[in-house]
Amino acid sequence: MDDRNRRAAAAITDAxxxxxDVAEFLANALCTVAAKEGGIEEVLRNRSGSWEAGHIRSLMEGTVGPDGEGLAMYRKDDEPEPGLCDAELRRTQGGWRLEVKVPALLLSGGWPTTEFSGRGPTAPTVTERNEALEELxxxxxxxxxxxxxxxxxQESPDEPAYFIAHTQVRPLSDRS
Structure with missing residues (x-):
């Protein structure tokens, strides 16, 4: 095993x-390289016909689509500015859930979340969402x-669609 393989194995072991989720970790790493290099086939260019390449191609296509249409989100220049994260509002049974998706918190206890209960299908107003964000x-x-x-x-083409509200947020302590 050469040094490059040892470093890769060490990174996977650390993860x-x-x-x-090592499968997701590998898919994200490969798609990041594909975004930088110009596409899925560029990652596989040194031996694109091998059986290994076929599996890697399937993994990446499953992550970003068969034409690589989802690669844009893996491009370094498309990364959000530091401190920004996503907030999502989605319907639950009898209400709505607002989550602030802070990547650093996912593995250490979960995202900041609040519930808007007893509302039925009526979504919280933007003012209510912003007040809830402030409390979080x-x-x-x-x-x-x-x-x-x-x-x-949608979970699958045969399932009914649902809607998710999304916006970018920053911590209150970040005044930029």
Missing amino acids: LDDGV GYRPADPERVGWNWIEA
């Missing part, structure tokens, strides 16, 4: 020991912007 220690990244982005999501 595993930290409780990281966050504020909208762009305070001048009134709305949130709504995205349509």
